[in-house]
Amino acid sequence: MTHPAIAATGLRKSYGDRAVLDGIDLAVPAGTVFALLGPNGAGKTTAVKILSTLVSPDAGSGAIRVGGHDLATDPQAVRAAIGVTGQFSAVDGLITGEENMLLMADLHHLPRHEGRRVAAELLERFDLVDAAKKPASTYSGGMKRRLDIAMTLVGSPRIIFLDEPTTGLDPRSRHTMWHIIRGLVSGGTTVFLTTQYLEEADQLADRIAVLNEGRIAAEGSAEELKRLVPGGHVRLRFTDPDTYRSAAGALRGTTRDDEALTLRIPSDGSQRELRAVLDRLDSAGVEADELTVHTPDLDDVFFALTGPDIPNQPKENVR
Template sequence: MWTRGLRKSFGGVVVLNGIDLTVPRGTILALLGPNGAGKTTAVHLLTTYLRPDAGEIRIGGQDPAKNPQAVRRAIGVTGQFSAVDGYLTGRENLMLMADLHLLRKTAGCRRAQELLDRFELTEAGDKPASTYSGGMKRKLDLAMTLVGNPKVIFLDEPTTGLDPRSRRTMWDIIRGLVAEGTTILLTTQYLDEADQLAHRVAVLDGGRIVAEGTPTELKARIPGGHIELAFAGRAELDAAATAFAPAGRDDDALTLQLAGDDRVATLRALLRRLDDAGVEAESLTVHTPDLDDVFFALTGKKGA
């Protein structure tokens, strides 16, 4: 899946200003950005809900401008808000999707059972979806997306409102889909989710892609990594402060902050210097930039 020079305006307001995206088969691209950055518009364009003002899109080798039905057959969409019908059972929700995909009844029944088993919803399959927990509803929602065996899936904040255990379960399901060759574009407000799942991250701000790369590459662009040493007493703290050039010192917490990173060579050199100075540290903590730091450093600067 890829886009080139994708543009969209509403009422003279430019929402997307020539974005390029590439998502290789069997990978996850996380699209991050503040509210109003254009994430939802990008998803609407890629899923044929809207047409771009300019630019090209290819999904599964198909051009949605020329063959939107082929694109719709190739994709699945799981939105931020569940599409589950609470009056229907889990099985009936899946059968409804099978009917929409024009599956024969026997094939639809078989597919529904396969998905109930896969998502561990078999016991609840014949209960109204209104009785499901939030995590169960999200699993059913994703299962409904999979009825048509889509090659490309758009996940819009798929774990919003879930408890930590349910989030982890959903992550495992998403990883399993990718291992089978499914391509996923993920939008999320949980930056740790993008860090855990995405092969690449694109940061969208003001209608433009302001950064793209692997999570590790993006975090490496942000300064601020440091090593924190904690000491048992004031004498050890003073001795360490004399031996090093600390970036920060906290006399109450008995800690020093030193510029550094998590490379083995850096930590080995630091411990050697402590030994040479005859100073004993109680603990050592490495602090490295995360995607939150990347997000705040790269977005929201317009008009600042």
Template sequence: MPASSQPAIAVTGLRKSFGDHVVLDGLDLTVPRGTVFSLLGANGAGKTTTVRILSTLISADDGSARVDGHDVAREPDAVRAAIGVTGQFSAVDNLLTGEENLLLMADLHHLPRGEGRRRAARLLEQFDLAEARRKPAATYSGGMRRRLDLAMTLIGDPRVIFLDEPTTGLDPRSRRSVWQLIRDLVAGGVTIFLTTQYLEEADELADRIAVLDSGRLVAEGTPDELKRRIPGGHVRLRFADAQGLDVARRVLDQTAPDNDALALRVPGDGSLRSLKTLIDRLDAHAVEVDELSVHTPDLDDVFLALTEKVTPR
């Protein structure tokens, strides 16, 4: 299979225990190239262990994993050459300037001096750090430090990047700046494997999301697919007068009216098919609707429902 048609990450039956504690229990994952894949789970669910195995920091007890077409266990050097890792805690050296941090990373990647300087200059411009390139990193704001940390990850031109909690502690403006940088990287063909405690972040960035619970995959899909699995989705219809509301109540099933607001709540999963069925039924009875809005559970609802623990009585 040509490298370009292989998934960026392929995991089959991955298992890992520490003593008697099972951390990963037969994990299967496939991450297409040029996408953002987000792994969600409570503390201790196995997210960090997964990233550590895929980035060759620790070995699995069983199963197989390939990153950028290379076997993690048998070809660790090839995997390391293809990836970048940005952890929750910054790898920036506060005593060095932004430019010096990048040049140090270039040296660690054994880049020729001229090439290292060219890449550092390009990344400083790309990450809006050119004006601060000769200032000590200790003087950088949290957002600037995170951008520098990402730039340092990119100095080796990785094809797959593992981002562990990339915006923890950042203010909303800095978070959105990092989000845009991630989108730009993916648009350029990079694959992002994202772990985050911010469900809004996964919803905003991820093409696909997997939910881990006690080392097992309990759900996977697009954000919208996962939301449709949870009860509580509905369509809210608002009418110009009480007559329209009454007709709609007779036409539709299982509705919850709000007479004061001339509105009707209709259960639905938010899919285009169910929405089309609803609109066709209203149209067939010539029911005029002033306003229609679709409401689906958010990822917080999904996460809580999928990872809910039953407490023994």
């Protein structure tokens, strides 16, 4: 087995009496997207800041390794292996996009010729060539975000931390950013993503951890997490009251809505269970006017694991 790109055990951080991270474990395989979900204040950004050497963990935290380097004893090697795109853009609006790129090349101590080559390649890759000579203050939100990530890639990092990278972007810009992230991973880069957009995690992440009150409540692939939450059902709607009553008599274990003339039947959404429902309706000579299947999504997972009335619980690690 190859070593994980990011590994942390017992990661802790408190501010005053408040434990922001209360002993979390992380293991992110190289060349994958790992998404950390959680409500505001759950500790997502704090985790990114610690793993990227911007903030020190509390004394007594377990071992933390990033890019194969021990964060406590060799933080400079960690910094050389990573790139960070924070919630707020690092783009300088007073200079051009190209000048922002060349500034990053200087900060990485690239020779002048090499810096210009890298800047030109990244500006082309991120479709910013036409705007390269314009002040970054004139860029749209999506363009600034693309430039921000392009600047992060100047040092060819193996691991990139993206802290809520699409916040405030319109749907088209968000999808463009997803395409960029997929391209990074296909090239072998590891992406550690924090986001409040559950669709984003569902679309991009190989593995997802849900952070709640400083602890990881559950971890797994999107499909594994969805299976943790009950609530899947088949919904049948009728327009004729007599047909509705006949269906209710034929189908046991349903939840009735006599006003809307709908029946809700618990289901895991599988073809087998759906066929069983249809067979029972056929046997009763009943036909529904509308049939819909609902399976739990990441929204359901998020609300179930981070709701205000849900007590903190031991981590469920789905394998």
